[in-house]
Amino acid sequence: MADHVRDKESSVADHVMEKETSVAGLMTVDGLALPIRPGDTILAACRRAGVTIPTLCYHPGLEPYGACRLCIVEVTHGGHPDQPAPGRAVASCTTPAQPGIQVSTRSARVLRVRRAVIAFLLDRCPRSETLQQLAEDLGVPPPPGARAGPTATPAAAAPPTPVEPPAGAPALPPVPPELEQACVLCGRCVQACEKLGHFAIGFAGRSVFRRVMPPFGASSETCAACGACAELCPTGAVRLVIESGRPRVEAEGRTPRVAAPTAHLPAWRTTVPLATCRSCGRPLWSGRLTTSAPAGMADLCPACRRKEALALAFGVSR
Ligand code: SF4
Ligand code: FES
Numbered sequence: 001m002a003d004h005v006r007d008k009e010s011s012v013a014d015h016v017m018e019k020e021t022s023v024a025g026l027m028t029v030d031g032l033a034l035p036i037r038p039g040d041t042i043l044a045a046c047r048r049a050g051v052t053i054p055t056l057c058y059h060p061g062l063e064p065y066g067a068c069r070l071c072i073v074e075v076t077h078g079g080h081p082d083q084p085a086p087g088r089a090v091a092s093c094t095t096p097a098q099p100g101i102q103v104s105t106r107s108a109r110v111l112r113v114r115r116a117v118i119a120f121l122l123d124r125c126p127r128s129e130t131l132q133q134l135a136e137d138l139g140v141p142p143p144p145g146a147r148a149g150p151t152a153t154p155a156a157a158a159p160p161t162p163v164e165p166p167a168g169a170p171a172l173p174p175v176p177p178e179l180e181q182a183c184v185l186c187g188r189c190v191q192a193c194e195k196l197g198h199f200a201i202g203f204a205g206r207s208v209f210r211r212v213m214p215p216f217g218a219s220s221e222t223c224a225a226c227g228a229c230a231e232l233c234p235t236g237a238v239r240l241v242i243e244s245g246r247p248r249v250e251a252e253g254r255t256p257r258v259a260a261p262t263a264h265l266p267a268w269r270t271t272v273p274l275a276t277c278r279s280c281g282r283p284l285w286s287g288r289l290t291t292s293a294p295a296g297m298a299d300l301c302p303a304c305r306r307k308e309a310l311a312l313a314f315g316v317s318r
Helices: 003-019 042-048 108-124 129-138 188-195 228-232 302-314
Strands: 025-029 032-036 072-076 088-091 102-104 202-204 211-213 241-243 262-265 270-276 283-286
Touching: 025 042, 032 042, 072 108, 088 108, 108 129, 188 228
Parallel strands: 025 102
Antiparallel strands: 025 032, 072 088, 072 102, 202 211, 241 262, 262 270, 270 283
């Protein structure tokens, strides 16, 4: 490399180092010097600098799990400029960024691996719109029957045998196949549930029979219907359906009673009764969720709680 080019590059690097606070060093990404902060993964440093790397199982609020391998990059360390060391394909979401490494986010090898990964995932979940979009971005053709009709691939056409709940437990509705066949086993829902302290779901089974479900396939007794799993699922395999209380049919002459509202999670075959706001009657959270509401306001929805607080403080309600 010519001296004037090297000088210019090192002055750019010095400038970057000065501007970034707590910079731990520099790595090279697709030929550009990027600053690294202590504790950075390759993905974190790249995202901060605006370098795009596709991800599926990664979520900034969770621990990197490295399940999907879509964020693969090629890393080279050491070697002579004329004879660089062979690159390693690593998951950028779990690999620490280190000063001096050279990262390629779009080499032919990286693109080949990403295409293979997305093709495998599509084989498992051919009708997932998230996967179809990722496949389109990577130039992978959709599998036959991807958009409509029954799934056409052997893995998806033969979902794992249902796990029956323990003897004596009430019969449960089956998991809708479109939900079961949308799960890419990324583990986001499991980790979120554990972080919130509910431990309502986990992985079970191996290889093609691996799946996420409550213990023993029974309706979960610890699910609080917080909705974190549905919120974080990247493929829509988890749905939280809130059903408002409906009047129950009563014998003639008796006052109709209203059934309690429920939160239903078909993917976990779990239904959780919800409390209602004592002021407006809207469905509230389940009794298994703790709330930090002030004393006397735990059975009010946020809107009614605000009204009550205003009324208490100023004698007005808005
Ligand atoms: S249900 Fe959704 S969040 Fe949970 S493992 Fe499957 S794809 Fe991931
Ligand atoms: S996003 Fe890195 S392995 Fe899934």
